[in-house]
Amino acid sequence: MTETLNGKGLALVPKTDAKQTLKDFKSDQEVRWCPGCGDYAILAAVQSFLPELGLRRENIVFVSGIGCSSRFPYYLNTYGFHSIHGRAPAIATGLAASRPDLSVWVITGDGDALSIGGNHLIHALRRNVNLNVLLFNNRIYGLTKGQYSPTSEVGKITKSTPMGSLDKPFNPISLAIGAEASFVGRTIDSDRKHLQSVLREAAAHRGTSLVEIYQNCNIFNDNAFEPLKDPALRDDITLRLEHGQPIVSAIKAVRRRADGTLEVVDRASVDESEIVVHDAHNPDPSLAFALSRLDEPWFAHVPIGVFRSVQRPSYDEEMAAQVDRATTERGAGRLSDLLMSGDTWRIS
Amino acid sequence: MTKQVQQLDRVIIRFAGDSGDGMQLTGDRFTAETAEFGNDLSTLPNFPAEIRAPAGTLPGVSSFQLHFADHDILTPGDAPNVLVAMNPAALKANLGDLPRGADIIANIDEFTKRNLQKVGYDANPLENDALAEWRVHPVALTSLTVKALENFEISKKDAERAKNMFALGLLSWLYHRPVEATVKFLESKFAKKPDIAKANIAAFNAGWNYGETTEAFSVSYEIKPAKLAPGVYRNIAGNQALAYGLIAASVQAKLPLFLGSYPITPASDILHELSKHKRFDVRTFQAEDEIAGVGAALGASFGGALGVTTTSGPGVALKAETVGLAVMTELPLILVDVQRAGPSTGMPTKTEQTDLLMAMFGRNGESPVPIVAPSTPSDCFHAAIEAARIALKYRTPVMLLSDGYLANGSEPWKLPEIDDLPDISVDFATEPNGEDGKTFLPYKRDPETLARPWAVPGTPGIEHRIGGIEKADGSGNISYDPNNHDLMVRLRQAKVDGIDVPDLEVDDPAGDARVLVLGWGSTYGPIAAAVRRVRKAGGKVAQAHLRHLNPLPANTGDVLRAYDKVLLPEINLGQLALLLRARFLVDVISYNRVRGLPFKAEELAGVIQDVIDSD
Numbered sequence: 001m002t003e004t005l006n007g008k009g010l011a012l013v014p015k016t017d018a019k020q021t022l023k024d025f026k027s028d029q030e031v032r033w034c035p036g037c038g039d040y041a042i043l044a045a046v047q048s049f050l051p052e053l054g055l056r057r058e059n060i061v062f063v064s065g066i067g068c069s070s071r072f073p074y075y076l077n078t079y080g081f082h083s084i085h086g087r088a089p090a091i092a093t094g095l096a097a098s099r100p101d102l103s104v105w106v107i108t109g110d111g112d113a114l115s116i117g118g119n120h121l122i123h124a125l126r127r128n129v130n131l132n133v134l135l136f137n138n139r140i141y142g143l144t145k146g147q148y149s150p151t152s153e154v155g156k157i158t159k160s161t162p163m164g165s166l167d168k169p170f171n172p173i174s175l176a177i178g179a180e181a182s183f184v185g186r187t188i189d190s191d192r193k194h195l196q197s198v199l200r201e202a203a204a205h206r207g208t209s210l211v212e213i214y215q216n217c218n219i220f221n222d223n224a225f226e227p228l229k230d231p232a233l234r235d236d237i238t239l240r241l242e243h244g245q246p247i248v249s250a251i252k253a254v255r256r257r258a259d260g261t262l263e264v265v266d267r268a269s270v271d272e273s274e275i276v277v278h279d280a281h282n283p284d285p286s287l288a289f290a291l292s293r294l295d296e297p298w299f300a301h302v303p304i305g306v307f308r309s310v311q312r313p314s315y316d317e318e319m320a321a322q323v324d325r326a327t328t329e330r331g332a333g334r335l336s337d338l339l340m341s342g343d344t345w346r347i348s
Numbered sequence: 349m350t351k352q353v354q355q356l357d358r359v360i361i362r363f364a365g366d367s368g369d370g371m372q373l374t375g376d377r378f379t380a381e382t383a384e385f386g387n388d389l390s391t392l393p394n395f396p397a398e399i400r401a402p403a404g405t406l407p408g409v410s411s412f413q414l415h416f417a418d419h420d421i422l423t424p425g426d427a428p429n430v431l432v433a434m435n436p437a438a439l440k441a442n443l444g445d446l447p448r449g450a451d452i453i454a455n456i457d458e459f460t461k462r463n464l465q466k467v468g469y470d471a472n473p474l475e476n477d478a479l480a481e482w483r484v485h486p487v488a489l490t491s492l493t494v495k496a497l498e499n500f501e502i503s504k505k506d507a508e509r510a511k512n513m514f515a516l517g518l519l520s521w522l523y524h525r526p527v528e529a530t531v532k533f534l535e536s537k538f539a540k541k542p543d544i545a546k547a548n549i550a551a552f553n554a555g556w557n558y559g560e561t562t563e564a565f566s567v568s569y570e571i572k573p574a575k576l577a578p579g580v581y582r583n584i585a586g587n588q589a590l591a592y593g594l595i596a597a598s599v600q601a602k603l604p605l606f607l608g609s610y611p612i613t614p615a616s617d618i619l620h621e622l623s624k625h626k627r628f629d630v631r632t633f634q635a636e637d638e639i640a641g642v643g644a645a646l647g648a649s650f651g652g653a654l655g656v657t658t659t660s661g662p663g664v665a666l667k668a669e670t671v672g673l674a675v676m677t678e679l680p681l682i683l684v685d686v687q688r689a690g691p692s693t694g695m696p697t698k699t700e701q702t703d704l705l706m707a708m709f710g711r712n713g714e715s716p717v718p719i720v721a722p723s724t725p726s727d728c729f730h731a732a733i734e735a736a737r738i739a740l741k742y743r744t745p746v747m748l749l750s751d752g753y754l755a756n757g758s759e760p761w762k763l764p765e766i767d768d769l770p771d772i773s774v775d776f777a778t779e780p781n782g783e784d785g786k787t788f789l790p791y792k793r794d795p796e797t798l799a800r801p802w803a804v805p806g807t808p809g810i811e812h813r814i815g816g817i818e819k820a821d822g823s824g825n826i827s828y829d830p831n832n833h834d835l836m837v838r839l840r841q842a843k844v845d846g847i848d849v850p851d852l853e854v855d856d857p858a859g860d861a862r863v864l865v866l867g868w869g870s871t872y873g874p875i876a877a878a879v880r881r882v883r884k885a886g887g888k889v890a891q892a893h894l895r896h897l898n899p900l901p902a903n904t905g906d907v908l909r910a911y912d913k914v915l916l917p918e919i920n921l922g923q924l925a926l927l928l929r930a931r932f933l934v935d936v937i938s939y940n941r942v943r944g945l946p947f948k949a950e951e952l953a954g955v956i957q958d959v960i961d962s963d
Binding site for chain 1: 380383384386529576577578579580581582583584592595596599604606608625626627628629630631633635636637639640643644645646647648649650651652653655669670672673677763764766769805806807808809810811812813814815816817825826
């Protein structure tokens with residue numbers, strides 16, 4: 001089972017022959033995010049992407065926690081579960097582990113996934129349950145009206161930190177790689193084409209895929225990702241990761257130092273042969289981790305795309321395989337045998 | 349030499365030693381032999397939370413009490429007739445429970461100056477008159493065992509470790525227990541270490557022969573098999589029965605079982621047991637924490653499985669928010685709380701009934717949850733099926749309140765006929781239920797049960813979204829409408845209030861008792877034993893025992909009001925009493941002890957008699 005499913009994230013999910021469109025995935029609920037919120041773009045991108053998968057709509061489930069992004073399931077005409085703060089990966093784990101015929105998507109945010117729900121996220125990643133986790137990172141708490149988040153930069157002035165936040169932020173990509181994630185990607189709300197290309201790869205991945213989506217909160221943290229959206233700047237600082245391709249922006253290139261660490265240099269100053277070629281499929285996570293650290297200093301240059309995509313057995317498959325093995329080796333369970341399984345005696 | 353054989357109707361033995369001495373195993377084996385012999389029995393293991401507390405100290409003492417008889421019995425017994433003390437700490441820790449004249453079998457090899465000092469004995473009590481009230485049998489258990497094993501190719505340490513089997517052999521001789529099963533058990537337990545297996549069997553036989561040949565024991569005892577109802581029996585502990593009950597529930601519901609759990613004393617054995625039975629389409633998920641355990645179970649329920657989570661009090665506290673989500677989303681879920689002494693970490697291996705009010709009210713908002721409490725170890729099987737029946741039929745989380753006493757205690761169990769188990773299967777929603785024939789209303793209720801449809805992913809045409817935000821009646825859409833919220837709060841309450849539970853049965857053979865003793869959960873055995881004693885002495889008392897704590901049986905108020913006095917013993921500070929007084933305005937008389945131990949029958953008999961005698 002394991003070998004055949006590797007890389008086929010949706011192999012067990014029933015397909016449909018019916019032609020689907022974006023409209024099929026819109027629910028009848030009025031969308032209630034703030035005007036201008038990046039969530040609208042992500043919703044539209046997902047709604048227009050889902051028909052491409054050709055799955056039976058009833059076999060798709062969106063599970064969310066709490067936060068602005070967690071309203072997402074209400075707006076999709078699939079099955080949906082808007083749960084409680086931070087717990088979506090746990091709930092989705094139970095669902096996906098017992099129902100391999102479902103395509104399960106977790107919608108979460110930086111507070112939901114990395115603060116209150118951090119434990120569930122890292123354990124879902126190491127287990128490699130067949131889930132697609134979309135982490136909307138706006139680097140702020142929106143729903144509670146503007147406190148700093150675990151991805152806010154140090155010194156962030158917010159309602160709860162009038163003198164600036166003290167905590168070092170998480171880098172979600174580094175965190176996920178450290179948590180043994182088998183698939184880690186990053187994309188941007190405003191770049192629909194790129195967003196959908198990462199979703200496509202995430203959906204095809206069997207196991208847990210984590211996709212960080214830079215999402216603008218125009219109310220409490222506007223322009224947080226402006227350098228990546230500024231037409232004058234974005235091509236220069238965005239390092240697009242494509243497996244097998246040199247890692248470059250319009251003017252920069254990634255080179256390996258003598259000590260093995262990575263550096264970003266002027267593209268014009270290096271020979272093509274010196275530029276690091278991306279290898280997302282390398283079992284060793286060192287390159288993916290090193291790439292995840294390249295956005296220091298803050299937005300000097302930012303890799304986007306699939307950092308890591310490696311194949312290993314998914315939790316739900318292995319769990320099902322144990323049930324199958326127990327049943328094959330010893331036969332399906334019979335209740336009467338179970339009750340009689342200890343030392344018994346008869347009184348007549 | 350012919351030895352005298354004396355007939356007894358019942359015996360209570362307590363094996364006590366260091367937590368590394370293997371007392372639980374010794375007790376388990378003696379229990380198995382006794383069950384095979386056909387006595388009725390009841391057991392009470394009592395052990396420290398520390399895996400290996402410092403050797404020879406009082407906190408490190410582990411014990412196992414077994415009550416067996418030629419008639420049916422209800423408790424593991426109040427006070428041991430026989431104490432097997434493997435060291436001075438075991439003697440000192442248990443002496444207070446021994447009635448005058450009881451037998452003490454003490455391992456004199458361990459009564460060294462150092463071991464005596466560790467527990468504060470200035471002089472060896474085996475050598476002075478400190479134990480004059482009791483019949484002391486000093487036996488050199490360790491050195492006799494080592495001597496018996498001197499020709500075996502094992503270390504001295506391994507030889508010494510077999511002393512518990514020597515003790516078991518001696519006790520097996522003393523009470524005429526069958527031994528073949530223990531020999532087989534040792535062969536199988538140490539199958540990979542045949543030398544150890546042989547040594548343990550030799551130690552066991554040496555213990556038996558020691559009893560047979562030495563003059564230290566001039567009398568042995570016979571306790572005839574009990575006359576129990578005809579049927580096939582096995583011995584079972586509460587946690588095992590509960591695990592079997594969950595499997596039976598999934599079979600009877602025709603649903604796969606999904607357990608999400610985080611290890612915690614004294615509930616972990618349910619996880620261990622269920623993980624062995626995957627061929628029943630059981631999935632066990634050891635989660636990263638308590639919250640993930642219940643979250644995964646709820647996720648599996650959403651997907652159409654029988655979702656279960658097992659824990660103890662501290663875990664229930666952590667799961668509360670998710671149970672609230674299950675209340676709101678109206679999905680089936682079973683939360684097993686094997687109660688232990690609290691608050692906080694409390695005393696993890698000790699029993700208590702202190703989570704009742706947490707089960708009732710321990711969530712934000714108006715959040716009613718049905719509660720079922722088993723009364724004996726084997727009743728955990730049936731209580732689990734009942735909890736599942738309610739969860740599935742009414743689409744609600746259900747609290748199953750076991751406790752440490754039931755979890756680890758064991759008793760003979762007359763196996764039920766599989767055909768007699770209830771069919772608890774329910775139908776999933778398959779099509780739109782709106783009047784237009786196209787819309788699906790996830791919160792349109794069954795008019796009788798008020799349950800909403802269980803619509804699982806994968807079913808076409810009824811895709812819908814649920815969650816923790818308040819729902820509009822019927823459509824399930826997000827609603828902040830004040831009147832809708834009031835309606836939904838009342839509907840959720842009415843659904844739980846309307847659960848069909850059987851009437852409370854009263855046992856009052858004379859028919860004219862003026863005092864009712866009421867209980868719930870694991871106090872059944874001690875209360876029933878106490879009631880027997882009182883009746884035997886001529887007292888008139890009625891007994892009733894609650895299995896459903898929420899909702900209460902419809903006749904509860906009538907039963908309470910039918911007696912002049914209602915006595916309610918609880919191993920808490922009066923939690924059910926608080927509920928009954930509030931609900932029925934009946935001033936029940938609370939009797940409360942919170943010592944981490946079950947009630948003693950003698951103690952309760954006295955309390956009942958006092959209530960009968962008082963005006």
